[in-house]
Amino acid sequence: MSGTINKESAARASKVTAALKREYPDARCALNYETPFQLLIATILSAQCTDARVNIVTSTLFNKYRTPSDFIAVPDEELEKDIFSTGFYKQKAKSIKACCIALIEKHGGDVPSGFDDLCELPGVGRKTASVVAGNAFGFPSVAVDTHVKRITNLLGLVESQDPEKIEAEIKLLVDPNDWVIFSHLIATHGRTVCFARKPACSQCVISGYCPSVKYEK
DNA sequence: CTCCCGATAT
DNA sequence: ATATCAGGAG
Numbered sequence: 001m002s003g004t005i006n007k008e009s010a011a012r013a014s015k016v017t018a019a020l021k022r023e024y025p026d027a028r029c030a031l032n033y034e035t036p037f038q039l040l041i042a043t044i045l046s047a048q049c050t051d052a053r054v055n056i057v058t059s060t061l062f063n064k065y066r067t068p069s070d071f072i073a074v075p076d077e078e079l080e081k082d083i084f085s086t087g088f089y090k091q092k093a094k095s096i097k098a099c100c101i102a103l104i105e106k107h108g109g110d111v112p113s114g115f116d117d118l119c120e121l122p123g124v125g126r127k128t129a130s131v132v133a134g135n136a137f138g139f140p141s142v143a144v145d146t147h148v149k150r151i152t153n154l155l156g157l158v159e160s161q162d163p164e165k166i167e168a169e170i171k172l173l174v175d176p177n178d179w180v181i182f183s184h185l186i187a188t189h190g191r192t193v194c195f196a197r198k199p200a201c202s203q204c205v206i207s208g209y210c211p212s213v214k215y216e217k
Numbered sequence: 218c219t220c221c222c223g224a225t226a227t
Numbered sequence: 228a229t230a231t232c233a234g235g236a237g
Protein backbone atom coordinates (compact mmCIF):
# COMPACT_ATOMS: atom_id res chain seq x y z
CA MET A 1 0.00 0.00 0.00
CA SER A 2 1.29 3.42 -0.73
CA GLY A 3 2.01 5.28 2.43
CA THR A 4 2.47 2.11 4.41
CA ILE A 5 6.16 1.92 5.09
CA ASN A 6 6.52 -1.48 6.63
CA LYS A 7 9.62 -2.89 8.22
CA GLU A 8 9.95 -5.44 5.47
CA SER A 9 10.43 -2.69 2.87
CA ALA A 10 12.88 -0.77 5.01
CA ALA A 11 14.88 -3.91 5.70
CA ARG A 12 14.94 -4.81 2.03
CA ALA A 13 15.94 -1.26 1.06
CA SER A 14 18.79 -1.57 3.50
CA LYS A 15 19.94 -4.90 2.05
CA VAL A 16 19.64 -3.57 -1.48
CA THR A 17 21.76 -0.57 -0.53
CA ALA A 18 24.41 -2.74 1.12
CA ALA A 19 24.59 -5.17 -1.81
CA LEU A 20 24.86 -2.37 -4.36
CA LYS A 21 27.57 -0.66 -2.29
CA ARG A 22 29.54 -3.88 -2.46
CA GLU A 23 28.94 -4.20 -6.20
CA TYR A 24 29.63 -0.56 -7.05
CA PRO A 25 32.09 0.68 -4.41
CA ASP A 26 32.97 3.66 -6.59
CA ALA A 27 29.44 4.72 -7.48
CA ARG A 28 29.21 8.48 -7.70
CA CYS A 29 27.60 11.21 -9.70
CA ALA A 30 28.12 10.22 -13.34
CA LEU A 31 28.23 13.83 -14.45
CA ASN A 32 31.67 15.46 -14.71
CA TYR A 33 32.02 18.79 -12.92
CA GLU A 34 34.46 20.90 -10.92
CA THR A 35 32.15 23.40 -9.27
CA PRO A 36 28.53 23.67 -8.09
CA PHE A 37 27.85 25.90 -11.08
CA GLN A 38 29.18 23.29 -13.51
CA LEU A 39 27.12 20.61 -11.81
CA LEU A 40 24.01 22.77 -12.08
CA ILE A 41 24.51 23.35 -15.81
CA ALA A 42 25.40 19.71 -16.45
CA THR A 43 22.31 18.53 -14.60
CA ILE A 44 20.03 20.88 -16.53
CA LEU A 45 21.54 19.46 -19.72
CA SER A 46 21.01 15.91 -18.48
CA ALA A 47 17.24 16.20 -18.66
CA GLN A 48 16.09 13.45 -21.04
CA CYS A 49 19.69 12.83 -22.02
CA THR A 50 22.29 10.34 -20.89
CA ASP A 51 25.01 11.52 -18.53
CA ALA A 52 27.60 10.14 -20.96
CA ARG A 53 26.32 12.45 -23.69
CA VAL A 54 26.28 15.43 -21.33
CA ASN A 55 29.91 14.77 -20.40
CA ILE A 56 30.93 14.87 -24.05
CA VAL A 57 29.26 18.25 -24.45
CA THR A 58 30.46 19.78 -21.19
CA SER A 59 34.07 18.71 -21.79
CA THR A 60 34.31 21.60 -24.23
CA LEU A 61 31.37 23.70 -23.02
CA PHE A 62 32.99 24.44 -19.66
CA ASN A 63 36.11 25.79 -21.31
CA LYS A 64 34.08 28.33 -23.21
CA TYR A 65 31.55 29.23 -20.49
CA ARG A 66 32.97 29.69 -17.01
CA THR A 67 30.47 31.98 -15.28
CA PRO A 68 26.75 32.77 -15.43
CA SER A 69 27.68 35.97 -17.31
CA ASP A 70 29.44 33.93 -20.00
CA PHE A 71 26.21 32.07 -20.79
CA ILE A 72 24.14 35.25 -20.88
CA ALA A 73 26.61 37.00 -23.15
CA VAL A 74 26.17 34.82 -26.23
CA PRO A 75 23.24 34.85 -28.67
CA ASP A 76 20.64 32.10 -28.15
CA GLU A 77 21.60 30.41 -31.42
CA GLU A 78 25.21 30.12 -30.34
CA LEU A 79 24.39 28.47 -27.03
CA GLU A 80 21.86 26.23 -28.79
CA LYS A 81 24.58 25.08 -31.13
CA ASP A 82 26.97 24.43 -28.25
CA ILE A 83 24.52 22.15 -26.45
CA PHE A 84 22.77 20.77 -29.52
CA SER A 85 23.47 17.06 -29.09
CA THR A 86 21.90 16.89 -25.64
CA GLY A 87 18.49 17.31 -27.26
CA PHE A 88 15.74 19.78 -26.38
CA TYR A 89 18.43 22.34 -27.05
CA LYS A 90 16.17 25.36 -27.51
CA GLN A 91 14.42 24.76 -24.20
CA LYS A 92 17.68 24.05 -22.44
CA ALA A 93 19.39 27.14 -23.86
CA LYS A 94 16.50 29.26 -22.61
CA SER A 95 16.54 27.54 -19.22
CA ILE A 96 20.28 27.96 -18.82
CA LYS A 97 20.16 31.64 -19.69
CA ALA A 98 17.17 32.32 -17.44
CA CYS A 99 18.84 30.30 -14.72
CA CYS A 100 22.07 32.25 -15.02
CA ILE A 101 20.18 35.54 -14.86
CA ALA A 102 18.43 34.34 -11.70
CA LEU A 103 21.76 33.31 -10.18
CA ILE A 104 23.10 36.81 -10.76
CA GLU A 105 20.00 38.73 -9.73
CA LYS A 106 18.96 36.65 -6.74
CA HIS A 107 22.07 34.88 -5.53
CA GLY A 108 24.98 37.20 -6.21
CA GLY A 109 26.18 35.03 -9.07
CA ASP A 110 26.52 31.96 -6.87
CA VAL A 111 24.59 28.71 -6.90
CA PRO A 112 22.29 28.56 -3.87
CA SER A 113 22.84 25.49 -1.71
CA GLY A 114 19.28 25.02 -0.47
CA PHE A 115 16.88 22.66 -2.15
CA ASP A 116 14.01 25.17 -2.24
CA ASP A 117 16.15 27.96 -3.70
CA LEU A 118 17.46 25.55 -6.31
CA CYS A 119 13.93 24.48 -7.26
CA GLU A 120 12.99 28.10 -7.95
CA LEU A 121 15.62 28.36 -10.67
CA PRO A 122 14.39 28.15 -14.28
CA GLY A 123 14.93 24.68 -15.74
CA VAL A 124 15.49 23.20 -12.31
CA GLY A 125 13.01 20.67 -10.94
CA ARG A 126 13.24 18.37 -7.94
CA LYS A 127 15.60 15.93 -9.63
CA THR A 128 18.09 18.60 -10.62
CA ALA A 129 17.81 20.38 -7.28
CA SER A 130 18.44 17.11 -5.46
CA VAL A 131 21.50 16.34 -7.55
CA VAL A 132 23.04 19.76 -6.88
CA ALA A 133 22.07 19.99 -3.21
CA GLY A 134 23.24 16.45 -2.56
CA ASN A 135 26.44 16.32 -4.55
CA ALA A 136 27.74 19.87 -4.58
CA PHE A 137 26.59 20.84 -1.10
CA GLY A 138 26.28 17.60 0.83
CA PHE A 139 22.62 18.01 1.76
CA PRO A 140 20.89 14.67 2.14
CA SER A 141 18.65 14.43 -0.95
CA VAL A 142 17.15 11.72 -3.08
CA ALA A 143 17.33 12.41 -6.81
CA VAL A 144 14.57 10.48 -8.54
CA ASP A 145 15.55 10.04 -12.14
CA THR A 146 14.16 7.51 -14.59
CA HIS A 147 16.37 4.73 -13.18
CA VAL A 148 15.35 5.32 -9.58
CA LYS A 149 11.72 5.48 -10.62
CA ARG A 150 11.86 2.27 -12.64
CA ILE A 151 14.00 0.20 -10.30
CA THR A 152 12.41 1.13 -6.98
CA ASN A 153 9.12 0.14 -8.58
CA LEU A 154 10.54 -3.15 -9.86
CA LEU A 155 11.88 -3.82 -6.38
CA GLY A 156 8.46 -3.13 -4.92
CA LEU A 157 9.98 -0.54 -2.59
CA VAL A 158 7.56 2.11 -3.83
CA GLU A 159 4.16 1.99 -5.47
CA SER A 160 3.84 5.40 -7.06
CA GLN A 161 4.77 6.54 -10.55
CA ASP A 162 4.99 10.14 -9.34
CA PRO A 163 8.66 11.13 -8.77
CA GLU A 164 7.81 13.42 -5.87
CA LYS A 165 5.93 10.67 -4.04
CA ILE A 166 8.66 8.17 -4.84
CA GLU A 167 11.21 10.57 -3.37
CA ALA A 168 9.17 10.86 -0.18
CA GLU A 169 8.75 7.10 0.13
CA ILE A 170 12.46 6.45 -0.39
CA LYS A 171 13.26 8.98 2.31
CA LEU A 172 11.18 6.93 4.72
CA LEU A 173 12.87 3.68 3.73
CA VAL A 174 16.52 4.65 3.45
CA ASP A 175 18.92 6.03 6.04
CA PRO A 176 19.47 9.77 5.36
CA ASN A 177 23.20 9.13 5.31
CA ASP A 178 22.61 6.90 2.30
CA TRP A 179 20.16 9.08 0.37
CA VAL A 180 22.66 10.58 -2.05
CA ILE A 181 24.56 7.37 -2.64
CA PHE A 182 21.31 5.43 -2.99
CA SER A 183 20.42 7.42 -6.10
CA HIS A 184 23.88 6.83 -7.56
CA LEU A 185 23.82 3.13 -6.78
CA ILE A 186 20.43 2.63 -8.36
CA ALA A 187 21.30 4.75 -11.39
CA THR A 188 24.56 2.85 -11.85
CA HIS A 189 22.70 -0.43 -11.59
CA GLY A 190 20.15 0.80 -14.11
CA ARG A 191 22.85 1.78 -16.56
CA THR A 192 24.85 -1.42 -16.29
CA VAL A 193 22.53 -4.30 -15.36
CA CYS A 194 18.90 -3.43 -14.78
CA PHE A 195 18.32 -2.00 -18.27
CA ALA A 196 14.95 -0.47 -19.01
CA ARG A 197 14.52 -2.54 -22.15
CA LYS A 198 15.91 -5.87 -21.05
CA PRO A 199 17.01 -6.24 -17.43
CA ALA A 200 19.93 -8.67 -17.06
CA CYS A 201 18.41 -10.41 -14.04
CA SER A 202 20.85 -13.31 -14.22
CA GLN A 203 23.68 -10.86 -13.51
CA CYS A 204 21.86 -8.88 -10.88
CA VAL A 205 23.24 -8.91 -7.34
CA ILE A 206 19.93 -7.83 -5.87
CA SER A 207 17.67 -10.20 -7.80
CA GLY A 208 17.14 -12.06 -4.54
CA TYR A 209 15.40 -9.00 -3.15
CA CYS A 210 13.44 -8.27 -6.33
CA PRO A 211 9.84 -9.41 -6.79
CA SER A 212 10.16 -8.64 -10.51
CA VAL A 213 13.02 -11.03 -11.37
CA LYS A 214 12.73 -12.58 -14.77
CA TYR A 215 15.13 -15.22 -15.95
CA GLU A 216 15.68 -15.65 -19.61
CA LYS A 217 14.39 -18.76 -21.29
C1' DC B 218 -1.60 16.01 -20.54
C1' DT B 219 1.40 18.14 -24.23
C1' DC B 220 5.46 20.02 -25.93
C1' DC B 221 10.37 20.10 -26.22
C1' DC B 222 14.47 16.92 -29.63
C1' DG B 223 19.07 14.15 -30.62
C1' DA B 224 21.33 9.63 -30.00
C1' DT B 225 21.24 4.88 -30.06
C1' DA B 226 19.28 0.16 -29.86
C1' DT B 227 16.46 -2.97 -32.33
C1' DA C 228 12.33 2.53 -40.09
C1' DT C 229 10.87 2.88 -35.64
C1' DA C 230 10.95 2.42 -30.60
C1' DT C 231 13.17 3.81 -26.52
C1' DC C 232 16.16 6.50 -23.65
C1' DA C 233 16.52 10.56 -20.49
C1' DG C 234 13.18 15.84 -16.87
C1' DG C 235 10.97 20.22 -16.73
C1' DA C 236 7.55 23.69 -17.94
C1' DG C 237 3.05 25.41 -19.43
